[in-house]
Amino acid sequence: MPIDRAELDRFDHAILRELSMDGRISATELGRRIGLSKSPTQARMKRLEDGGVITGYRANLDPIRMGQAHVAFVEVRLSDTREAALQAFNKAVLAVPEVEQAHMIASRFDYLLKVRTTDIQDYRRVLAERISALPHVASTSTYVAMEAVKELF
Template identity: 70%
Template structure:
Protein backbone atom coordinates (compact mmCIF):
# COMPACT_ATOMS: atom_id res chain seq x y z
CA UNK A 1 0.00 0.00 0.00
CA UNK A 2 1.36 3.41 -0.97
CA UNK A 3 1.48 5.84 1.93
CA UNK A 4 1.53 9.63 1.76
CA UNK A 5 2.31 11.44 5.02
CA UNK A 6 0.12 14.32 3.89
CA UNK A 7 -2.92 12.06 4.24
CA UNK A 8 -2.49 11.89 8.04
CA UNK A 9 -5.15 13.99 9.68
CA UNK A 10 -5.62 14.99 13.31
CA UNK A 11 -7.31 11.71 14.20
CA UNK A 12 -4.48 9.67 12.68
CA UNK A 13 -1.90 11.73 14.55
CA UNK A 14 -3.88 11.33 17.78
CA UNK A 15 -4.01 7.55 17.25
CA UNK A 16 -0.24 7.45 16.78
CA UNK A 17 0.35 9.60 19.88
CA UNK A 18 -1.90 7.48 22.11
CA UNK A 19 -0.61 4.13 20.79
CA UNK A 20 2.99 5.32 21.20
CA UNK A 21 2.26 5.89 24.87
CA UNK A 22 0.16 2.73 25.39
CA UNK A 23 0.17 0.05 22.71
CA UNK A 24 -2.12 -2.17 24.79
CA UNK A 25 -4.96 0.32 25.04
CA UNK A 26 -8.32 -1.15 24.09
CA UNK A 27 -9.88 -0.01 20.84
CA UNK A 28 -12.85 1.33 22.81
CA UNK A 29 -10.62 3.45 25.05
CA UNK A 30 -8.51 4.61 22.08
CA UNK A 31 -11.69 5.69 20.29
CA UNK A 32 -12.87 7.55 23.39
CA UNK A 33 -9.54 9.36 23.78
CA UNK A 34 -9.38 10.53 20.18
CA UNK A 35 -13.08 11.40 19.91
CA UNK A 36 -14.24 8.89 17.30
CA UNK A 37 -16.43 5.83 17.53
CA UNK A 38 -14.85 2.39 17.71
CA UNK A 39 -15.39 1.25 14.08
CA UNK A 40 -13.73 4.22 12.35
CA UNK A 41 -10.91 4.14 14.91
CA UNK A 42 -10.35 0.45 14.22
CA UNK A 43 -10.37 1.08 10.46
CA UNK A 44 -7.82 3.87 10.84
CA UNK A 45 -5.50 1.70 12.96
CA UNK A 46 -5.71 -1.11 10.39
CA UNK A 47 -4.95 1.39 7.60
CA UNK A 48 -1.94 2.75 9.51
CA UNK A 49 -0.70 -0.82 10.07
CA UNK A 50 -1.22 -1.81 6.42
CA UNK A 51 0.63 1.32 5.26
CA UNK A 52 3.59 0.45 7.50
CA UNK A 53 3.21 3.56 9.66
CA UNK A 54 2.55 1.33 12.67
CA UNK A 55 5.24 -1.33 12.39
CA UNK A 56 4.40 -3.39 15.47
CA UNK A 57 3.76 -3.50 19.19
CA UNK A 58 6.14 -4.49 21.94
CA UNK A 59 6.54 -4.68 25.69
CA UNK A 60 8.83 -2.13 27.32
CA UNK A 61 10.92 -3.73 30.03
CA UNK A 62 12.69 -2.14 32.97
CA UNK A 63 16.43 -2.64 32.43
CA UNK A 64 17.17 -2.03 36.11
CA UNK A 65 14.90 -4.91 37.18
CA UNK A 66 16.68 -7.09 34.61
CA UNK A 67 20.07 -6.00 35.98
CA UNK A 68 20.98 -4.27 32.69
CA UNK A 69 21.41 -0.77 34.10
CA UNK A 70 24.94 -0.11 32.80
CA UNK A 71 24.70 1.85 29.53
CA UNK A 72 27.67 2.61 27.31
CA UNK A 73 27.70 4.49 24.03
CA UNK A 74 30.44 3.27 21.76
CA UNK A 75 31.90 5.06 18.78
CA UNK A 76 33.22 2.54 16.27
CA UNK A 77 35.68 3.41 13.52
CA UNK A 78 36.11 0.84 10.77
CA UNK A 79 39.30 0.11 8.85
CA UNK A 80 37.30 -0.35 5.64
CA UNK A 81 34.06 1.40 4.71
CA UNK A 82 33.36 -0.16 1.35
CA UNK A 83 29.96 -1.80 1.00
CA UNK A 84 31.08 -5.42 1.68
CA UNK A 85 32.81 -4.31 4.91
CA UNK A 86 29.75 -2.37 6.05
CA UNK A 87 27.51 -5.34 5.28
CA UNK A 88 29.79 -7.69 7.24
CA UNK A 89 29.84 -5.34 10.24
CA UNK A 90 26.05 -4.86 10.10
CA UNK A 91 25.35 -8.59 9.99
CA UNK A 92 27.73 -9.32 12.87
CA UNK A 93 26.66 -6.51 15.21
CA UNK A 94 23.02 -7.58 14.98
CA UNK A 95 24.01 -10.88 16.61
CA UNK A 96 25.36 -9.27 19.82
CA UNK A 97 22.48 -9.18 22.32
CA UNK A 98 24.05 -6.50 24.50
CA UNK A 99 23.96 -4.04 21.58
CA UNK A 100 20.60 -2.34 22.02
CA UNK A 101 21.02 0.14 19.15
CA UNK A 102 23.42 0.53 16.24
CA UNK A 103 23.47 3.61 14.02
CA UNK A 104 25.66 4.32 11.01
CA UNK A 105 26.98 7.85 11.47
CA UNK A 106 28.23 10.52 9.08
CA UNK A 107 31.17 12.08 10.89
CA UNK A 108 34.52 11.29 12.48
CA UNK A 109 33.52 7.69 13.22
CA UNK A 110 31.37 5.15 11.40
CA UNK A 111 28.91 3.70 13.94
CA UNK A 112 27.41 4.65 17.28
CA UNK A 113 26.29 1.73 19.45
CA UNK A 114 24.19 1.71 22.60
CA UNK A 115 25.34 -1.21 24.71
CA UNK A 116 23.50 -2.35 27.82
CA UNK A 117 25.12 -4.66 30.40
CA UNK A 118 24.87 -5.35 34.11
CA UNK A 119 28.18 -3.74 35.09
CA UNK A 120 31.41 -2.18 33.91
CA UNK A 121 33.05 -5.60 34.30
CA UNK A 122 30.54 -7.21 31.96
CA UNK A 123 30.84 -4.29 29.54
CA UNK A 124 34.63 -4.69 29.47
CA UNK A 125 34.18 -8.35 28.49
CA UNK A 126 31.66 -7.48 25.76
CA UNK A 127 34.00 -4.79 24.42
CA UNK A 128 37.10 -6.97 24.48
CA UNK A 129 35.62 -10.22 23.26
CA UNK A 130 32.75 -9.19 20.96
CA UNK A 131 32.77 -5.56 19.87
CA UNK A 132 36.48 -5.33 19.15
CA UNK A 133 36.26 -8.61 17.24
CA UNK A 134 33.56 -7.37 14.87
CA UNK A 135 34.60 -7.29 11.20
CA UNK A 136 36.80 -4.34 10.18
CA UNK A 137 36.81 -2.60 13.60
CA UNK A 138 39.86 -0.32 13.74
CA UNK A 139 39.13 1.34 17.09
CA UNK A 140 36.42 2.18 19.59
CA UNK A 141 35.73 4.95 22.09
CA UNK A 142 33.37 4.39 25.01
CA UNK A 143 31.18 6.90 26.83
CA UNK A 144 29.37 5.62 29.92
CA UNK A 145 25.84 6.88 30.48
CA UNK A 146 25.30 8.23 33.99
CA UNK A 147 21.56 9.01 33.80
CA UNK A 148 18.85 8.86 31.15
CA UNK A 149 17.32 12.33 31.14
CA UNK A 150 14.91 11.51 28.29
CA UNK A 151 14.27 8.02 26.99
CA UNK A 152 11.05 7.40 25.12
CA UNK A 153 11.33 3.71 25.99
CA UNK A 154 10.93 4.45 29.71
Protein backbone atom coordinates in the same frame (compact mmCIF):
# COMPACT_ATOMS: atom_id res chain seq x y z
CA MET B 1 0.32 -0.54 0.33
CA PRO B 2 2.77 1.77 2.14
CA ILE B 3 1.43 4.98 3.61
CA ASP B 4 3.50 8.15 3.52
CA ARG B 5 3.34 11.13 5.84
CA ALA B 6 1.21 13.21 3.47
CA GLU B 7 -1.58 10.63 3.75
CA LEU B 8 -1.90 10.96 7.54
CA ASP B 9 -4.66 13.21 8.84
CA ARG B 10 -5.27 14.58 12.33
CA PHE B 11 -7.10 11.42 13.45
CA ASP B 12 -4.20 9.24 12.28
CA HIS B 13 -1.74 11.44 14.16
CA ALA B 14 -3.94 11.32 17.26
CA ILE B 15 -4.11 7.51 17.07
CA LEU B 16 -0.33 7.27 16.72
CA ARG B 17 0.25 9.65 19.63
CA GLU B 18 -2.09 7.70 21.92
CA LEU B 19 -0.73 4.29 20.90
CA SER B 20 2.84 5.44 21.40
CA MET B 21 1.97 6.14 25.03
CA ASP B 22 -0.22 3.07 25.59
CA GLY B 23 -0.14 0.30 23.01
CA ARG B 24 -2.64 -1.76 25.02
CA ILE B 25 -5.41 0.83 24.98
CA SER B 26 -8.75 -0.59 23.82
CA ALA B 27 -10.16 0.57 20.50
CA THR B 28 -13.19 1.90 22.36
CA GLU B 29 -11.08 4.04 24.71
CA LEU B 30 -8.79 5.13 21.88
CA GLY B 31 -11.80 6.19 19.82
CA ARG B 32 -13.21 8.11 22.79
CA ARG B 33 -9.92 9.99 23.23
CA ILE B 34 -9.61 10.97 19.57
CA GLY B 35 -13.29 11.66 18.90
CA LEU B 36 -14.26 8.66 16.75
CA SER B 37 -16.36 5.58 17.39
CA LYS B 38 -14.81 2.14 17.80
CA SER B 39 -15.29 0.88 14.21
CA PRO B 40 -13.64 3.76 12.35
CA THR B 41 -10.85 3.77 14.94
CA GLN B 42 -10.22 0.06 14.35
CA ALA B 43 -10.32 0.57 10.58
CA ARG B 44 -7.76 3.37 10.83
CA MET B 45 -5.51 1.28 13.07
CA LYS B 46 -5.67 -1.58 10.56
CA ARG B 47 -4.84 0.83 7.71
CA LEU B 48 -1.86 2.20 9.68
CA GLU B 49 -0.66 -1.35 10.41
CA ASP B 50 -1.11 -2.54 6.81
CA GLY B 51 0.55 0.64 5.52
CA GLY B 52 3.65 0.06 7.62
CA VAL B 53 3.25 3.11 9.85
CA ILE B 54 2.57 0.91 12.88
CA THR B 55 5.19 -1.80 12.72
CA GLY B 56 4.19 -3.76 15.80
CA TYR B 57 3.40 -3.76 19.48
CA ARG B 58 5.69 -4.80 22.30
CA ALA B 59 6.20 -4.74 26.02
CA ASN B 60 8.52 -2.06 27.35
CA LEU B 61 10.86 -3.68 29.84
CA ASP B 62 12.68 -1.91 32.65
CA PRO B 63 16.36 -2.68 31.97
CA ILE B 64 17.43 -1.73 35.49
CA ARG B 65 15.01 -4.21 37.09
CA MET B 66 16.35 -6.79 34.63
CA GLY B 67 19.91 -6.22 35.83
CA GLN B 68 21.04 -4.24 32.79
CA ALA B 69 21.76 -0.89 34.46
CA HIS B 70 25.17 -0.21 32.88
CA VAL B 71 24.98 1.88 29.70
CA ALA B 72 27.91 2.75 27.48
CA PHE B 73 28.05 4.57 24.18
CA VAL B 74 30.73 3.30 21.85
CA GLU B 75 32.23 5.12 18.90
CA VAL B 76 33.37 2.57 16.33
CA ARG B 77 35.85 3.34 13.58
CA LEU B 78 36.09 0.85 10.74
CA SER B 79 39.22 -0.03 8.80
CA ASP B 80 37.19 -0.21 5.58
CA THR B 81 34.09 1.81 4.71
CA ARG B 82 33.29 0.40 1.30
CA GLU B 83 29.73 -0.87 0.95
CA ALA B 84 30.59 -4.55 1.45
CA ALA B 85 32.41 -3.74 4.71
CA LEU B 86 29.53 -1.62 5.97
CA GLN B 87 27.04 -4.38 5.16
CA ALA B 88 29.21 -6.97 6.91
CA PHE B 89 29.41 -4.80 10.03
CA ASN B 90 25.66 -4.06 9.92
CA LYS B 91 24.77 -7.73 9.70
CA ALA B 92 27.17 -8.79 12.45
CA VAL B 93 26.20 -6.06 14.93
CA LEU B 94 22.57 -7.22 14.78
CA ALA B 95 23.68 -10.48 16.41
CA VAL B 96 25.17 -8.80 19.51
CA PRO B 97 22.36 -8.81 22.09
CA GLU B 98 24.03 -6.22 24.35
CA VAL B 99 23.95 -3.64 21.53
CA GLU B 100 20.65 -1.89 22.09
CA GLN B 101 21.09 0.62 19.25
CA ALA B 102 23.52 0.98 16.35
CA HIS B 103 23.69 4.08 14.18
CA MET B 104 25.88 4.84 11.18
CA ILE B 105 27.23 8.33 11.79
CA ALA B 106 28.57 11.05 9.51
CA SER B 107 31.51 12.05 11.68
CA ARG B 108 35.15 11.25 12.47
CA PHE B 109 33.94 7.77 13.46
CA ASP B 110 31.61 5.44 11.58
CA TYR B 111 29.11 4.02 14.09
CA LEU B 112 27.69 4.92 17.48
CA LEU B 113 26.49 1.98 19.55
CA LYS B 114 24.40 2.02 22.70
CA VAL B 115 25.46 -0.98 24.77
CA ARG B 116 23.62 -2.20 27.86
CA THR B 117 25.28 -4.63 30.29
CA THR B 118 25.11 -5.60 33.96
CA ASP B 119 28.26 -3.74 35.05
CA ILE B 120 31.63 -2.43 33.87
CA GLN B 121 33.23 -5.89 33.97
CA ASP B 122 30.48 -7.29 31.78
CA TYR B 123 30.87 -4.33 29.42
CA ARG B 124 34.63 -4.91 29.21
CA ARG B 125 33.99 -8.53 28.22
CA VAL B 126 31.40 -7.54 25.59
CA LEU B 127 33.76 -4.93 24.16
CA ALA B 128 36.70 -7.34 23.96
CA GLU B 129 34.89 -10.47 22.82
CA ARG B 130 32.03 -9.16 20.71
CA ILE B 131 32.31 -5.55 19.60
CA SER B 132 36.03 -5.54 18.85
CA ALA B 133 35.57 -8.81 16.97
CA LEU B 134 32.97 -7.37 14.59
CA PRO B 135 34.05 -7.16 10.94
CA HIS B 136 36.41 -4.29 10.04
CA VAL B 137 36.54 -2.71 13.52
CA ALA B 138 39.75 -0.66 13.68
CA SER B 139 39.18 1.14 16.99
CA THR B 140 36.59 2.04 19.59
CA SER B 141 36.07 4.79 22.16
CA THR B 142 33.73 4.32 25.10
CA TYR B 143 31.61 6.82 27.00
CA VAL B 144 29.91 5.50 30.13
CA ALA B 145 26.53 6.99 30.98
CA MET B 146 26.22 8.11 34.60
CA GLU B 147 22.48 8.82 34.50
CA ALA B 148 19.66 8.62 31.95
CA VAL B 149 17.93 11.98 32.00
CA LYS B 150 15.46 11.05 29.25
CA GLU B 151 15.13 7.59 27.80
CA LEU B 152 12.36 5.95 25.80
CA PHE B 153 12.02 2.23 26.23
